[in-house]
Amino acid sequence: MYRNFRIVPQIIFGRGAFNQLGDVLKPRRVTEGGFVVFILDDVFTGTELERRLPMQGRDLLVPVDVTNEPKTRLIDDLVEKIRRYAPVNPDGVIGIGGGSTMDIAKAVSLMLTNPGSSADYQGWDLIEIPAVYHVGIPTLSGTGAEISRTCILTGPKKKLGINSDYTLFDQLILDPELINGVPKEQWFYTGMDCFIHNIESLAGCMLNSFSRAYAEKSLDLCREVFFDDHPESDEKLMMASCFGGMSIAYSQVGACHALSYGISYVLGVHHGIGCCIAMNVLDDIYPQGCEEFRQMMKRHDITLPRVVGEDISPAEMERMITTTLNLEPLWENCLGSDWRDKMPRDRVEAYFRRM
Amino acid sequence: MYRNFRIVPQIIFGRGAFNQLGDVLKPRRVTEGGFVVFILDDVFTGTELERRLPMQGRDLLVPVDVTNEPKTRLIDDLVEKIRRYAPVNPDGVIGIGGGSTMDIAKAVSLMLTNPGSSADYQGWDLIEIPAVYHVGIPTLSGTGAEISRTCILTGPKKKLGINSDYTLFDQLILDPELINGVPKEQWFYTGMDCFIHNIESLAGCMLNSFSRAYAEKSLDLCREVFFDDHPESDEKLMMASCFGGMSIAYSQVGACHALSYGISYVLGVHHGIGCCIAMNVLDDIYPQGCEEFRQMMKRHDITLPRVVGEDISPAEMERMITTTLNLEPLWENCLGSDWRDKMPRDRVEAYFRRM
Numbered sequence: 247m248y249r250n251f252r253i254v255p256q257i258i259f260g261r262g263a264f265n266q267l268g269d270v271l272k273p274r275r276v277t278e279g280g281f282v283v284f285i286l287d288d289v290f291t292g293t294e295l296e297r298r299l300p301m302q303g304r305d306l307l308v309p310v311d312v313t314n315e316p317k318t319r320l321i322d323d324l325v326e327k328i329r330r331y332a333p334v335n336p337d338g339v340i341g342i343g344g345g346s347t348m349d350i351a352k353a354v355s356l357m358l359t360n361p362g363s364s365a366d367y368q369g370w371d372l373i374e375i376p377a378v379y380h381v382g383i384p385t386l387s388g389t390g391a392e393i394s395r396t397c398i399l400t401g402p403k404k405k406l407g408i409n410s411d412y413t414l415f416d417q418l419i420l421d422p423e424l425i426n427g428v429p430k431e432q433w434f435y436t437g438m439d440c441f442i443h444n445i446e447s448l449a450g451c452m453l454n455s456f457s458r459a460y461a462e463k464s465l466d467l468c469r470e471v472f473f474d475d476h477p478e479s480d481e482k483l484m485m486a487s488c489f490g491g492m493s494i495a496y497s498q499v500g501a502c503h504a505l506s507y508g509i510s511y512v513l514g515v516h517h518g519i520g521c522c523i524a525m526n527v528l529d530d531i532y533p534q535g536c537e538e539f540r541q542m543m544k545r546h547d548i549t550l551p552r553v554v555g556e557d558i559s560p561a562e563m564e565r566m567i568t569t570t571l572n573l574e575p576l577w578e579n580c581l582g583s584d585w586r587d588k589m590p591r592d593r594v595e596a597y598f599r600r601m
Numbered sequence: 602m603y604r605n606f607r608i609v610p611q612i613i614f615g616r617g618a619f620n621q622l623g624d625v626l627k628p629r630r631v632t633e634g635g636f637v638v639f640i641l642d643d644v645f646t647g648t649e650l651e652r653r654l655p656m657q658g659r660d661l662l663v664p665v666d667v668t669n670e671p672k673t674r675l676i677d678d679l680v681e682k683i684r685r686y687a688p689v690n691p692d693g694v695i696g697i698g699g700g701s702t703m704d705i706a707k708a709v710s711l712m713l714t715n716p717g718s719s720a721d722y723q724g725w726d727l728i729e730i731p732a733v734y735h736v737g738i739p740t741l742s743g744t745g746a747e748i749s750r751t752c753i754l755t756g757p758k759k760k761l762g763i764n765s766d767y768t769l770f771d772q773l774i775l776d777p778e779l780i781n782g783v784p785k786e787q788w789f790y791t792g793m794d795c796f797i798h799n800i801e802s803l804a805g806c807m808l809n810s811f812s813r814a815y816a817e818k819s820l821d822l823c824r825e826v827f828f829d830d831h832p833e834s835d836e837k838l839m840m841a842s843c844f845g846g847m848s849i850a851y852s853q854v855g856a857c858h859a860l861s862y863g864i865s866y867v868l869g870v871h872h873g874i875g876c877c878i879a880m881n882v883l884d885d886i887y888p889q890g891c892e893e894f895r896q897m898m899k900r901h902d903i904t905l906p907r908v909v910g911e912d913i914s915p916a917e918m919e920r921m922i923t924t925t926l927n928l929e930p931l932w933e934n935c936l937g938s939d940w941r942d943k944m945p946r947d948r949v950e951a952y953f954r955r956m
Binding site: 247248249250251252253254255256257258259260263266270417420422454455456459462463466467478481482484485489496 | 602603604605606607608609610611612613614615618621625772775777809810811814817818821822833836837839840844851
């Protein structure tokens with residue numbers, strides 16, 4: 247049995263495509279006196295991008311602070327806020343920002359139609375009611391959040407996505423202009439998330455020819471972007487991110503993502519930099535990928551911080567190990583069905599001690 | 602203004618995925634006493650594949666003879682046949698076969714809901730009513746028909762597709778097992794259709810980074826398939842076909858396809874071989890592509906027939922030239938906005954005289 251792979255069904259790609267958002271929304275504004283919710287990374291508050299939002303009537307602007315990665319509590323609060331704002335659901339939820347903002351927009355659109363707390367749905371295919379129409383407009387490339395069927399949330403018990411076919415955006419606007427001007431470190435760490443998706447997908451045992459084609463091309467594009475200073479780097483990184491996302495969506499990530507979740511969940515390390523920190527200690531699993539990753543770091547003069555100090559408590563370490571080993575599909579993809587034998591707790595701890 | 606590119610929203614990929622067709626249809630069988638139409642290339646009549654169709658109740662099997670490429674008249678006849686068969690529309694139309702069968706299934710699903718003759722809709726975005734749910738299951742790879750927003754039909758006045766967002770399949774089942782056992786010539790000609798899509802997309806002026814990423818990867822996969830005897834050739838060709846289709850859907854084909862339509866429309870030459878015959882005379886426009894194409898021909902011991910003889914009538918030649926030059930977007934993509942100056946009728950005739 248193969249999965250019936252669901253794909254974002256509409257994409258606009260091109261420099262300046264953001265200007266078409268108003269036209270895209272026009273046929274979706276079906277509720278009389280209705281409104282659209284714009285979820286915007288608050289780094290854009292007061293900027294030209296905010297002024298360009300095609301807001302009208304009772305539309306609601308929701309700036310979000312993504313200093314910390316999104317929590318289920320934040321989602322529940324935003325949904326409550328929107329419900330208090332109007333007695334009907336919005337005609338659309340538009341997410342404009344990086345991976346965290348994409349995830350917030352996806353989660354909010356799901357929780358506007360599904361009862362309970364977003365924490366109830368962290369897992370696989372627990373959502374039963376289609377989401378409010380939602381559009382993704384990335385301003386940062388690499389996470390693949392724009393194309394994936396998940397939205398990663400940190401809940402009271404775990405860091406895990408709401409994985410479902412309804413999570414997928416109904417529409418993407420991919421405007422390479424928007425990813426211009428991202429600070430170098432953030433650009434690099436987020437781009438490496440994509441590079442690592444491809445390394446993990448290609449090395450995994452869940453790989454098929456569909457995932458392989460996407461991952462190979464995404465990897466080629468990453469190399470052009472991070473080694474060649476290509477004139478269309480923004481365009482290429484945007485495509486690389488989508489292709490990497492398509493690849494892992496039909497296969498899986500592996501050890502690097504599993505370890506990064508441990509340090510994210512317990513130490514609050516952001517996803518992109520967390521993946522880089524984990525990749526840097528995984529020579530025994532991804533030897534070529536690690537080497538290439540370090541060449542890219544060197545070329546862009548990136549130095550990784552230490553995040554696991556001597557002062558880490560035994561309880562924290564245990565929680566990091568447990569979080570990481572709970573990600574069973576990732577380990578199975580990476581090491582095969584006997585992964586538990588190959589990845590005992592002390593081996594996981596040894597990786598963490600080097601981060 | 603960029604086009605809002607619509608994509609087939611659900612794909613199952615993998616060897617043996619055909620077996621999942623029954624499960625895919627289950628939630629779609631919503632009409633009480635309803636039925637599903639299976640449009641099957643009649644080369645499979647009496648074969649194991651026919652027996653594996655998950656038919657039940659009042660389901661209707663429609664074998665189609667694709668010796669000649671589909672005509673608008675054939676579509677209209679099939680639609681009438683289905684209407685006579687039942688007072689309600691089917692719950693689904695399933696196309697199983699090569700590009701022609703895909704196109705028939707797409708056209709029938711559109712014409713079951715839209716009034717008039719299929720010839721009325723040959724053009725761009727003339728369809729206004731969504732089609733009956735339709736599924737594509739290719740048994741031949743290269744045309745990209747499985748992924749495209751068109752279905753090419755030969756009408757009383759022209760060979761032109763019904764291009765619309767509604768034309769796209771709702772579901773694909775990509776089972777590489779099914780393309781096994783295709784006769785070598787057909788495999789080659791159809792595969793070259795894909796190769797040529799990429800050459801024309803990459804050389805065209807409508808290319809963007811989205812189309813480029815798909816075309817480049819598709820070309821890499823074609824090279825693996827046609828030069829390397831790769832163990833996963835069927836898988837790779839299937840992906841190459843989809844990627845090539847995605848590329849031209851967001852850009853355009855060029856001179857080779859335009860010329861091939863001329864010999865197809867007037868002389869009845871099939872699309873795949875027609876593209877090969879046209880490519881073989883286009884060294885001045887696609888020098889590298891032509892050279893690589895001939896290397897592939899040589900490697901697989903393919904000899905192209907002559908199709909334009911001394912005995913062609915002046916009227917036939919005029920019709921071929923007119924048919925070809927009417928494909929304005931293709932020429933514009935290939936030669937730019939001043940293409941009329943660059944491609945006078947005598948230049949087109951000179952190409953045809955060498956075919």
